[in-house]
Amino acid sequence: MRFQNRTVIVTGGSQGIGAGCVRVFAEAGGNVAIFDIDTVAGQRLADELNAAGPGRVAVFACDVRDTARIAAAIEETVAEFGQLDCLVNNAGVHPPATPIDDTSIDDLEHLFRINFVSTYAAAKYAVPHLRKTSGTIVNMSSMTAVLGQHQSSAYAATKGAQLSLTKALAVELGPQGIRVNAVLPSNVDTPLMRQWAATLPDPASALKRVSELQVFGRMAAPEEIGRVCLFLATEDSSFITGQGIEVEGGASLDY
Structure with a gap:
């Protein structure tokens, strides 16, 4: 019950890492707001977790490309749960591997709007509420922000921008x-x-190859990332700020 009587927003919370975060915060007793365009998957997850308890989960339709909708959904969350204690900026996309020659400026701007502008906007509109609770912001960046990635210059740049922000x-x-x-x-x-x-x-071979990049020989489970976010949202990390926590299973080692 480390997050009991507190409220977190998880953007892109219907599946993947976002869903892992939602599960962890709900199991810790929190009020969880899922912001997602996939409200069907979001509601399915919410129904499951609300039945299990102890936390409460609500779904808010939100296309993070629409900054006005982000602002409105944040206000709806506070109206529903009474306060805001943490924002997890998780929503994002990773396009297929594309060389810079084939990445148009429109593609770049579209990717920045989803991966970075949404992060900036959600933080901007959440801050007035987080001031009241001495709350926290957790931005879901990527190891590509510090290591780069082949034919993913646009994506890596959006993740680097999140880290700098x-x-x-x-x-x-x-x-x-x-x-x-x-x-x-x-x-x-x-x-x-x-x-x-x-x-x-x-x-199968591709997934095996990706798994073996980590020293454990496996990929992370979404809930493992969620538990790090919960740590960053509680007093357990009270003297940690401005950090990029590399949750990478040793993938950057043994170069």
């Missing part, structure tokens, strides 16, 4: 009692990961 906001908001951190996962076993593998000639 994390550090700048930590400086700005720290004196106001708000902590801001980022989580940098490596490979996580999500539906999107398996959909990617399914596009390849040998999906």
